[in-house]
Amino acid sequence: MDLPLTRRFIGSIPHLGSLVSIAAQGMASPHPHEHWGAIGEIARSQAADLGNFQLLYRIDLRPSETFRCPECGVEGKGLAWEFTNPLTGVRARFSSLLMHAFLVHDRMETEDDLMTVDNVPRGKRKLIIQPRDLYHVMRGTDVPSDVLEELEKAQGETP
Numbered sequence: 182m183d184l185p186l187t188r189r190f191i192g193s194i195p196h197l198g199s200l201v202s203i204a205a206q207g208m209a210s211p212h213p214h215e216h217w218g219a220i221g222e223i224a225r226s227q228a229a230d231l232g233n234f235q236l237l238y239r240i241d242l243r244p245s246e247t248f249r250c251p252e253c254g255v256e257g258k259g260l261a262w263e264f265t266n267p268l269t270g271v272r273a274r275f276s277s278l279l280m281h282a283f284l285v286h287d288r289m290e291t292e293d294d295l296m297t298v299d300n301v302p303r304g305k306r307k308l309i310i311q312p313r314d315l316y317h318v319m320r321g322t323d324v325p326s327d328v329l330e331e332l333e334k335a336q337g338e339t340p
């Protein structure tokens with residue numbers, strides 16, 4: 182399965198963290214105790230703006246975690262990408278490794294190591310992008326119609 186339009190579009194989805202840091206650069210240096218409150222306030226107002234413009238946005242969950250791509254060996258950051266549709270409230274979460282596999286290697290699936298609580302490897306876990314999950318979170322926002330059509334068509338195919 183190939184989703185070239187979706188892949189290009191996902192690369193362009195605004196990242197809430199980057200918008201917040203751009204907005205925060207314009208702030209006077211707040212007292213350290215007020216800093217996180219101020220950042221939270223900016224994040225809320227940026228999210229509201231994106232909602233007004235009907236824009237899908239993304240946040241990175243656990244951005245300091247790392248993953249290693251089994252295909253190219255690159256070390257990437259983050260546990261997962263979470264997309265939010267500000268109009269419907271629908272969210273969809275994909276592992277950062279899976280997003281790397283999709284955006285860089287054009288893959289709809291990959292696998293990572295499954296660990297016990299003591300951090301001992303206990304096999305592999307398959308990670309898959311289901312086109313219907315992307316379709317569901319994107320629908321209703323300003324997503325280009327050819328992207329939605331591509332996802333709609335892909336839902337009928339097995340990955």
Ligand SMILES: [Zn+2]
Pocket residue numbers: 250251252253254255281282285286
């Ligand atoms: Zn890679």
